[in-house]
Amino acid sequence: MNFQANGAIVLFMKKTDFFITFEGPEGAGKSTQAQRLQRYFAERGIACVLTREPGGTPLAEELRKLLKGFEGGEKITPVTELLLINAARNQHMHNVILPALAAGKVVLCDRFSDSTVAYQGYGRDFDLEVVRKVNALGSAGRSPDLTFLIDLDYASSCSRTSQREETRGEFDRFEAEKKGFHDRVRQGYLAIARSEQLRMKVIDGNRCADEVFADILEEIHEHCQL
Ligand code: TMP
Numbered sequence: 001m002n003f004q005a006n007g008a009i010v011l012f013m014k015k016t017d018f019f020i021t022f023e024g025p026e027g028a029g030k031s032t033q034a035q036r037l038q039r040y041f042a043e044r045g046i047a048c049v050l051t052r053e054p055g056g057t058p059l060a061e062e063l064r065k066l067l068k069g070f071e072g073g074e075k076i077t078p079v080t081e082l083l084l085i086n087a088a089r090n091q092h093m094h095n096v097i098l099p100a101l102a103a104g105k106v107v108l109c110d111r112f113s114d115s116t117v118a119y120q121g122y123g124r125d126f127d128l129e130v131v132r133k134v135n136a137l138g139s140a141g142r143s144p145d146l147t148f149l150i151d152l153d154y155a156s157s158c159s160r161t162s163q164r165e166e167t168r169g170e171f172d173r174f175e176a177e178k179k180g181f182h183d184r185v186r187q188g189y190l191a192i193a194r195s196e197q198l199r200m201k202v203i204d205g206n207r208c209a210d211e212v213f214a215d216i217l218e219e220i221h222e223h224c225q226l
Contacts, residue, residue: 011038017101018224019142022113024151026175028158028205029212034110034151036213037220041106046226049100052110053088057095060088069171076173078124081165082131085116086138093140101142106226113139114147114200114221119174122188123181126206146223148216149206196208 022030034050041048052063063084070076076084089112100107106155113135121131152160163173192201203215220226 014225016104016106016226018106018162018226019097019101019109019144020106020224021109021114021144021147021202022150023114023118023147023189024205025152025154025182025189026077027157027164028049028150029160030148030150030210032209033111033212033216036110036209037111037160037216038108041226042218044226046106047104048108048207049096050108050110051092051096053083053092053112053115054116055088056092056097056109057088063088064117067173078120081124082116082120082126082134085120086134089113089138090140091137093138093142098140098142103203106224109144112144112147114144114149115187118185120190123177123185124159125184128219144199144218145198147196148219149189149200149202150212151186151189151217152205154179154186156206157182195224 016028022034024030031052034052037048038048053060054067055061057117067076067081067084067088097107098108116135117128117131117137120126121128161171190202193202201219
């Protein structure tokens with residue numbers, strides 16, 4: 001509580017409704033880092049929701065399964081892919097993300113609309129303006145306050161996903177794409193980071209998880225006075 005010169009009492013509400021997203025190529029370690037940050041907040045009593053895209057609600061998780069592994073003998077077109085991702089996103093926004101932010105919680109999201117610009121826009125070579133407009137519809141106009149782009153080169157990404165492949169038994173539709181696709185995705189991410197330097201922080205993902213997390217915490221302390 002603070003007092004103005006005229007004696008009026010002004011309540012300064014601390015901002016706690018931070019929307020923080022994790023982005024990056026396959027195998028970059030986003031999920032591990034998002035989980036670490038969730039633990040870090042929980043240990044300090046900061047209310048926090050960890051969620052992911054595509055997914056985060058029952059319907060959006062069903063759409064995720066279709067997007068990652070549809071096997072109905074029919075190719076998913078780029079337009080359908082873009083729309084399904086944003087249909088999932090709109091469910092997620094209205095049912096999980098916006099209510100959590102409105103309750104003053106921190107929301108940590110493993111992938112969000114930058115993935116769509118990188119994968120559908122750059123990766124699938126889809127008109128970037130159209131992707132951004134559909135994203136705006138899907139995300140109900142809400143952008144992240146802070147985004148970590150955990151950057152990783154193609155060779156390291158492949159070696160990490162092939163290790164995962166052994167445990168899971170197969171690549172999903174996106175992981176199975178060729179090098180050219182994944183190179184465009186990475187270049188797309190780096191282009192977003194260049195144009196939005198305040199929001200998107202590039203973190204070198206080609207290091208151990210502790211080093212990556214130390215960089216993330218440094219940015220958190222600089223940008224979020226929690
Ligand atoms: P992941 O959560 O295991 O990374 O899987 C999600 C996959 O979905 C990943 O390969 C990237 C892809 N994806 C898109 O292509 N566009 C999007 O907008 C999102 C959120 C994910």
